[in-house]
Amino acid sequence: MKIALLGTGFGQAHAAVYTARRDIDVVMFGRNPDKTAAVAGKFGFASSTDMDRAFEDDFDLVDICLPVPLHAEYALRALDADRNALVELPLAGTMDDARRVVEAAGRSGKQVFVDMFERFIPANRALLDAVRAGTYGRLEQLTLWNWTAHLWPGVSLGLKTLPLEAMHSDMDIVTRTLGHPRSVDVTTVARDGDSAAVEATLGFDGAVARDSVSSLMPMSWGARGGYTATFSDGVLEAASSVGFDGKPNGTVTSYNAFGAHELDLPPADQYAAMIDHVLACLRGEADNDIAPVTALDALQLTLDIDHQANGNT
The missing domain is CATH 3.30.360.10 (Dihydrodipicolinate Reductase; domain 2)
Structure with a gap:
């Protein structure tokens, strides 16, 4: 399974889980070339500053650990590109944006997960x-x-x-x-x-x-x-x-x-358990318990x- 991990800040918490697995390939994406390469190298991942690649290459999951104002935007980009998406908390910075993701996920044949760890x-x-x-x-x-x-x-x-x-x-x-x-x-x-x-x-x-x-x-x-x-x-x-x-x-x-x-x-380990759940859902072995609609009240x-x-x- 191929994963595009977007973000070198809190994305490191997800990276620590991914690096322990042998059934996935990860490319870490960031905006600063030196920092992105350094952080990705720490976990043994390839790196890129070309965010468009995350939606053009054949990734199975786009893991979005970017600043909050970008969460909904990149989740919608993933769905538009026919990709599954994992969004770090919160799903969006406004309820309008959150509902847009919920609606888009409902229309798509892909899954969106919110990190309700x-x-x-x-x-x-x-x-x-x-x-x-x-x-x-x-x-x-x-x-x-x-x-x-x-x-x-x-x-x-x-x-x-x-x-x-x-x-x-x-x-x-x-x-x-x-x-x-x-x-x-x-x-x-x-x-x-x-x-x-x-x-x-x-x-x-x-x-x-x-x-x-x-x-x-x-x-x-x-x-x-x-x-x-x-x-x-x-x-x-x-x-x-x-x-x-x-x-x-x-x-x-x-x-x-x-x-x-x-x-x-x-x-x-709540982060490992959350990511294990995401991967199980993508393999068709579990139902999505952290879908965007379940995060709206909170x-x-x-x-x-x-x-x-x-x-x-």
Whole structure:
């Protein structure tokens, strides 16, 4: 299978997964010749600065890890060129662009995937399963947090980018467990243009959620996060740490009237699991669980938060 990987920033997280596989060929595309060649060489890939090649050569998948304003544009280019596409979060910077991709994907015979990597984290699956099954009763309070150092070279995590690029996955958890909130309140702090923190409080009928994301941490911190989900009959608490390789260490603990115990969950590399799912879908071995239409609710809520954080129209 041949893959065109567009982008040398966060594209490195995808590259780290691809380089471990022997059933694919990857060409990395970037805008800066020296940087593109250096990053591609690090992973043993060929490189190119001719973006048009990604849509002209016989690639099976175009993996789009470019700046957010280009996500929808390049996804649509891939579909126009009869290519499958994997789009890094978020699908688009506006709902209009996101819906255009959804509509184009529906008309095409190709597949589009959105990197909803958090859906492949066992701790998150445990939370969603508990909500759906009513294992601990009704979900009343959900707190999520994700605090990180700058682990991705060249990627800004300032106030302009943090909501869309760091909170989106949490908003997917929120919308899949509680739906869309009736109120959204946002507080921010910015150290500089590349480092900031955002906190959102979300009100629902009979429930409340809070999400805290930050890029203010030193490199020695790495990336850490988790959630506390309070139900009417118990609590689920998850905590994890993750490095640049995308491989997390974490635990999920259940608390109820009978005591506390740690859930026995399988280890998982969420990025590898996501890409494995994409490749399985392309081989016809699985149904697409991360299609663009499934990301719309979370994207709308993320854009609402971004509007409050940055005053976007």
